[in-house]
Amino acid sequence: MSGGFNEIHPEPTTFISKYIISFDHKVIAKQFLWYGILFLGIGGIMALLIRWTLAYPGVPFPILGPLLFPDSAGVVPPDTYAMLFTMHGTIMIFYAITPILIGAFGNYCIPLMIGARDMAFPMLNMLSFWFAAASALVVLISLCTPLGSAAGGWTSYPTLSTMIGSPGSGQTLWCLAIFLLGISSTMGAVNYVTTVITLRAPGMGYFDMPLTVWGLWLTAILNAIFVPVLGAGVMLLMMDRVMGTTFFLAGASATAGTGDPVLFQHVFWIFGHPEVYILILPAWGIVSDLLSFFSRKPAFGAKATALSMTAVSILSTLVYGHHMFTTQMSPLLTQSFMTLTMTISIPSAIFFANWLGTIWKGSIRFDSPMLFSLGVVFVFGLGGLTGLHLGTVTTDLYLHDTYFVVGHFHYTMAASVLLGGYAGIYFWFPKMFGRMMNETLAKIHFWGTMIPLNGIFFGMLMVGYGGMHRRIYNPFVYESLQRLIPINMMITWSAILMGAFQIIFVWNFLMSLKKGPKASNNPWEVGTLEWTIPSPPVHHNYDVIPVVKCGPHEFGNPNLKNGRDFQYQTEELVRG
Amino acid sequence: MKRLDLQSNLAMTVTITGFSMFFATLMMGYAIYRSSSTFWPPMGFSKVSLTIPSISTFLILLSSWFCYQIKGNVKAHDFKKARLNLNLTLVLGFSFMVAQSFFWSELKASGLYVDSGIFASILYAYTWIHAAHVLAGILSLVYLSIMLKPSDDRMLIKAVNVEKFWHFLGAVWLMMFLTLFVY
Numbered sequence: 134m135s136g137g138f139n140e141i142h143p144e145p146t147t148f149i150s151k152y153i154i155s156f157d158h159k160v161i162a163k164q165f166l167w168y169g170i171l172f173l174g175i176g177g178i179m180a181l182l183i184r185w186t187l188a189y190p191g192v193p194f195p196i197l198g199p200l201l202f203p204d205s206a207g208v209v210p211p212d213t214y215a216m217l218f219t220m221h222g223t224i225m226i227f228y229a230i231t232p233i234l235i236g237a238f239g240n241y242c243i244p245l246m247i248g249a250r251d252m253a254f255p256m257l258n259m260l261s262f263w264f265a266a267a268s269a270l271v272v273l274i275s276l277c278t279p280l281g282s283a284a285g286g287w288t289s290y291p292t293l294s295t296m297i298g299s300p301g302s303g304q305t306l307w308c309l310a311i312f313l314l315g316i317s318s319t320m321g322a323v324n325y326v327t328t329v330i331t332l333r334a335p336g337m338g339y340f341d342m343p344l345t346v347w348g349l350w351l352t353a354i355l356n357a358i359f360v361p362v363l364g365a366g367v368m369l370l371m372m373d374r375v376m377g378t379t380f381f382l383a384g385a386s387a388t389a390g391t392g393d394p395v396l397f398q399h400v401f402w403i404f405g406h407p408e409v410y411i412l413i414l415p416a417w418g419i420v421s422d423l424l425s426f427f428s429r430k431p432a433f434g435a436k437a438t439a440l441s442m443t444a445v446s447i448l449s450t451l452v453y454g455h456h457m458f459t460t461q462m463s464p465l466l467t468q469s470f471m472t473l474t475m476t477i478s479i480p481s482a483i484f485f486a487n488w489l490g491t492i493w494k495g496s497i498r499f500d501s502p503m504l505f506s507l508g509v510v511f512v513f514g515l516g517g518l519t520g521l522h523l524g525t526v527t528t529d530l531y532l533h534d535t536y537f538v539v540g541h542f543h544y545t546m547a548a549s550v551l552l553g554g555y556a557g558i559y560f561w562f563p564k565m566f567g568r569m570m571n572e573t574l575a576k577i578h579f580w581g582t583m584i585p586l587n588g589i590f591f592g593m594l595m596v597g598y599g600g601m602h603r604r605i606y607n608p609f610v611y612e613s614l615q616r617l618i619p620i621n622m623m624i625t626w627s628a629i630l631m632g633a634f635q636i637i638f639v640w641n642f643l644m645s646l647k648k649g650p651k652a653s654n655n656p657w658e659v660g661t662l663e664w665t666i667p668s669p670p671v672h673h674n675y676d677v678i679p680v681v682k683c684g685p686h687e688f689g690n691p692n693l694k695n696g697r698d699f700q701y702q703t704e705e706l707v708r709g
Numbered sequence: 710m711k712r713l714d715l716q717s718n719l720a721m722t723v724t725i726t727g728f729s730m731f732f733a734t735l736m737m738g739y740a741i742y743r744s745s746s747t748f749w750p751p752m753g754f755s756k757v758s759l760t761i762p763s764i765s766t767f768l769i770l771l772s773s774w775f776c777y778q779i780k781g782n783v784k785a786h787d788f789k790k791a792r793l794n795l796n797l798t799l800v801l802g803f804s805f806m807v808a809q810s811f812f813w814s815e816l817k818a819s820g821l822y823v824d825s826g827i828f829a830s831i832l833y834a835y836t837w838i839h840a841a842h843v844l845a846g847i848l849s850l851v852y853l854s855i856m857l858k859p860s861d862d863r864m865l866i867k868a869v870n871v872e873k874f875w876h877f878l879g880a881v882w883l884m885m886f887l888t889l890f891v892y
Contacts, residue, residue, distance in 0.1 A: 253716045253720070254716075254720065257720075319724075319727050322723065322727070323720050323723045323724055323727075324720075326719070326723050327716050327719045327720045327723065330719060331712055331715055331716050331719065357723050357726055357727050358726060358727070358730055359730065360727070361727045361728065361730040361731035361734070362730050362731070362734045364731055365730075365731045365732075365734035365735050365738075366734065368838065369735075369738070369834065372830075372834050376823055376824075376833075376834075377822075377823050377824030378823055378824070378829075378830035378833070378834050379824070379826055379827050379830050380738065380827065380830055380834070391826075391827060392742075392827050392830070393741065393742065393745070396738055396741055396742075399737075399741075400734055400737075400738070403734070
């Protein structure tokens with residue numbers, strides 16, 4: 134049912150109601166954006182600490198090292214190393230990618246792109262942000278506890294994450310933080326799903342929605358279904374740690390009827406595999422739209438792309454076992470999971486081919502959002518292909534828990550999502566803040582990110598294939614791995630370089646907020662609904678709810694006579 | 710107005726889907742513990758008495774029946790009856806919580822503590838988690854009680870949504886009663 138949303142909460146008048154407990158989806162989106170960028174910085178510094186330790190074991194971390202680790206003269210200690218890789222993963226996935234891709238773009242784009250005045254439940258939206266903020270506070274507090282933060286890996290497998298493996302309150306606070314974030318995500322999901330179904334502008338069918346909205350909508354559906362699964366897992370883990378239950382304890386510590394540590398792995402990955410798609414679907418949607426916008430061509434097979442993304446979402450719920458091939462699973466099960474995993478290649482290949490079909494013979498404009506989108510096409514291709522090695526039982530048995538896995542999931546979840554996120558930020562910045570970002574700096578930022586990024590993650594694939602395991606403080610105590618030190622140094626210097634180039638982004642972002650040239654209503658010459666209104670939009674978005682008359686990718690129509698090569702969605706499709 | 714009702718209805722459906730996945734995960738865990746165990750209850754434990762859990766089941770199912778009436782009363786603009794049914798639902802909901810606390814005391818008295826192994830872990834943790842949700846259900850009933858007035862033209866959807874959530878809690882308890890206690 135579509136038909137637009139005519140009611141709107143009153144415009145806020147005080148600083149607190151405008152910027153702190155705002156009901157406005159645009160403000161909440163910006164809150165999530167700042168939140169995500171802050172944690173991207175924290176997680177990034179943690180990554181540098183990890184990389185330095187792997188390239189120069191025993192050497193103090195320059196500048197920050199002596200301040201952070203005075204007891205070890207600036208060298209990252211082994212227990213801190215375990216906390217660093219745990220919290221790097223946790224922060225990047227739950228506190229950087231999730232708020233930017235889902236919180237910021239979801240909130241900003243969904244109402245504007247479907248022609249609504251706000252989300253279906255503005256107050257729930259506000260609560261969703263503040264639950265996320267409370268969760269962030271708990272996670273930051275966990276870093277300051279006496280025995281330090283969680284250190285059992287971002288997956289928090291028992292028994293590493295039980296009181297035996299992780300004494301102290303750090304891991305308990307981790308569980309609490311994830312539970313709170315789960316509540317926030319579920320609230321967001323309820324809102325997104327309902328908003329897309331009920332508040333589309335009159336005339337906007339599901340296939341008239343931009344693919345960005347498709348990606349965010351599918352993400353919300355997966356979130357609503359699978360985040361509670363993790364919620365149940367961390368709730369039981371928390372009870373094991375605080376109340377003395379024995380769900381995930383086995384053996385001597387739970388002699389009277391034992392628990393099952395592997396059960397947590399099942400629960401974690403039933404959530405965890407869809408989570409991969411929860412993170413990447415918004416990026417796929419954004420890239421699918423931007424490739425069309427900047428190729429000045431209709432999105433090739435847009436319906437097939439939307440349906441393929443839907444098929445991937447459905448299949449993502451059936452493949453989690455490929456994360457657990459080495460847990461003595463029955464061969465019958467491993468082969469079933471392998472086959473289902475391979476099946477995901479089919480819809481993925483369809484929309485990947487559609488991306489190529491979209492840019493094929495297009496009049497490509499190499500603006501920064503397009504550069505980042507093309508970057509996603511490249512890195513996601515690599516990430517997808519390396520997934521085949523890990524989804525196949527025989528090769529996974531060798532590659533499991535090596536840096537090959539780290540390289541693979543960074544290509545898919547980190548590189549693709551990061552570049553997709555940057556594409557989105559550069560693209561919607563003018564609409565969000567009413568100013569343009571500096572294009573030259575954006576392009577320098579792209580190349581300064583893209584080249585070192587491949588140095589890092591391809592390097593990881595190489596050392597992983599060479600046999601280097603993940604999560605080892607100093608892998609080079611094993612003589613056979615010492616030959617990998619030079620590649621590790623290359624990875625680390627690539628990471629430092631990439632980190633340095635992010636300063637350009639932060640500078641450009643902050644300076645453009647203040648001094649960027651004023652943006653017009655439609656600086657990219659795109660026809661989706663948000664570009665029909667002023668930049669930035671007024672409080673209620675649309676004075677009159679728009680009526681949609683054509684799709685979001687109407688470019689290069691030879692019948693157009695008005696000097697434009699695109700049509701707004703509010704215009705009747707021009708026919709010959 | 711219809712659109713607002715559709716929104717509320719959809720939102721509650723999505724919310725209950727999420728809660729269902731939460732409890733389904735717990736029940737999957739139970740199924741795995743139970744099916745991978747040679748004996749159930751594990752050696753050294755015996756089945757718990759069915760008396761109090763049966764009373765709890767009776768109370769929550771009866772409360773669902775009264776809750777079911779509210780919607781019809783609101784539709785018929787019989788707000789006196791609606792309030793009566795709502796109050797009866799609330800009283801039975803509270804009684805369920807009281808019965809549960811007796812159940813936990815009984816477990817303790819029989820020497821079964823929360824740290825007595827996986828059997829006790831499941832009995833305590835699952836009933837605690839369910840009780841926490843019942844508490845949320847009671848709060849939503851209290852909210853409905855405060856909001857219950859003929860002048861509110863969105864009364865029906867509010868009653869329908871609270872009813873859905875309450876029935877869901879009853880259904881979860883029934884499943885837990887049959888699998889954790891009876892079977």
